[in-house]
Amino acid sequence: MLVDSVIDFLFTFQSDVNTVAFADESGNLLYSGSDDNLCKVWDRRCLSTGEAAGVLTGHLHGITHIDSRGDGRCFISNGKDQAIKMWDIRKMTSNADGSENRVPAWDYRYSRYPQQYKQQKHPHDQSVATYRGHSVLRTLIRCYFSPTYSTGQKYIYTGSYDASVCIYDVVSGSQVAKLQGHHHLAVRDCSWHPSDPMLVSSSWDGQVARWSRTRSKQDTCELD
Template sequence: MQMGYNISKLTIDNETNKQAQASQNQASYMDQEMFQLDNEIFHTTMLRSRPSEGLCKATRSKKNNISTFRMLSGREIYSGKHGGFSKADSSCVLGRCLPVGGPHIIDKQSTRAYVSRFSDDGSLLITAFQGSHIRIYDVEHDWKVHKDIIARSMRWTITDTSLSPDQRFLVYSSMSPIVNFVNIGSAARESHANITDIHEALDFSMHEDVVYAFGIFSVKFSSDGREVLAGSNDDSIYVYDIHANKVSLRLEAHTADVNTVAFADETSHLIFSGSDDSLCKVWDRRCLNQGQVAGVLTGHLEGITCIDSRGDGRYFISNGKDQTLKLWDIRKMSSTTDRSRIRYSNWDYRYTQYPQQHKFHRHPYDQSLATYRGHAVLRTLIRCYFSPEYSTGKRYIYTGSHDSCVYIYDVVTGAQVAKLDCETSPAAVRDCSWHPYYPTLVNCSWDGLVARWEFGGNSYEDEMEVN
């Protein structure tokens, strides 16, 4: 009897060990596959993360991790063509200065904050709140309020904003087919719709194929400022021609809400879209044939909340409700959607945590280059971005998180290099923005807090050099 018990116990222990080993093997396999990046993205990123060859010669160093002090010393004796730091050298130094010191409170509102974005030149910070309120700060003058905008035609919340390339105009969207267009350069500090400022309505429902109301989740200005791109909850992508004052293109793009859209590069020919159908799609406006998609990228197991383009027309990243952030290369896209959504449960990200047993499930047809894990994508369309070109060479990826943190990952190694924990703000960080030139990052959260983080000490490379 005792022997039978021991045999049964041994069998159970063996099964447990096998399951544990299988899980460990799966995680190890995932880790190895996760970061076998395309050689080009590896080469490009690392070039901008290392000192130039001339500076290495000047410092007589063959190390990749030259301390900032040695780089500054080398700059003084470097007899290169232009003298001083090259772009790679500047990016290498600034890329070590992660904005981890903080948080420093910029503002606190009584409603949820949904948007926080720097302008392209970093002089302005645009924030948007659920309480029909958009606030623009003058970054270069002690973060003073430059413009207070009271939104019009708003339903539920301001879902997104976009600033025109010349930084004169702002568009904002809500769960309505109306996107409003306002001049932020007018004299009035307080902008009340059609009282102190004109908020021109761009009606996206004025299209021959649209006969019902819908909401807009994502808006983007084109690089020339003449068009506005939008993703909506009627499964479609829209392009609005501002000069013609009408919708110039509608694509029935997905089979569920289109949560995010982005232009691939400055030409505005290629469009990226992400949807609750878990697919990323690529659209080429130069060869649209009855709305035919240029390509499909499969890999997320749940809906997609945000897409950010690297700006080169080739690479982009996406945040997914499956708690992963993925890096993509459009050269790996397929032409069909046959291998689409694979769901393991009827889990709804608005109400409960993601099932623990599903966290390392992998799509059998995953076409992504790399997968990054650690942050939480719950309850709201949490956003992710590449770090700035000038100061980091786009070496990092950063994202908000449901656990009131901002996570920063190394693109190449996949390592989590920083976690900005806003302990005083136990609310989801929906949006965040890294200053284009300085080691400063701003995030906004669902408790209405807008906070900034700044460089606050030695980088780990410099510490290793000293040690």
């Protein structure tokens, strides 16, 4: 089925929008993230105002990527503030000022995240969990929930500028694995096989890596 070329809704943003995702298979709700530091929830059934159905505040710098859990309620976002956050849209508010309480301006394309910003927290943080340990620098690093079929979405995984793939436990927030095999350049994207214990990652080193778990429970890497 071809997508009709007619635009049935149009939302206006004041900052660059870096990511968007449908909340679930119904296609009614969307999540977006932009350089205003905010995650927004949009409802296609309420198009008359062109305003977001709700706003979620907590990141200190722009949003690089969003992935939905697929339940129409929870999603995760990766931010230039070196953190992944999990959100529950039942905590969203009708409006928020993304300009307040942000740390001073910093351009992720040219310099490393200032050390003094790493432990700062937004005073009105609405996220339900925060995951740290990876790095976002020079490119929009993506993050995902692990597959439902093989893992029950019990992990969150992301690329990292330090040439690794980081895997976090959803509940505890701890980093349970750090896959290293690329050659000292950013891993921008990665994808977990929907049913097999295998993951692939792409890096600025010009290679695609395939990660698998051996019988000895050691992570192995093959570079293509």
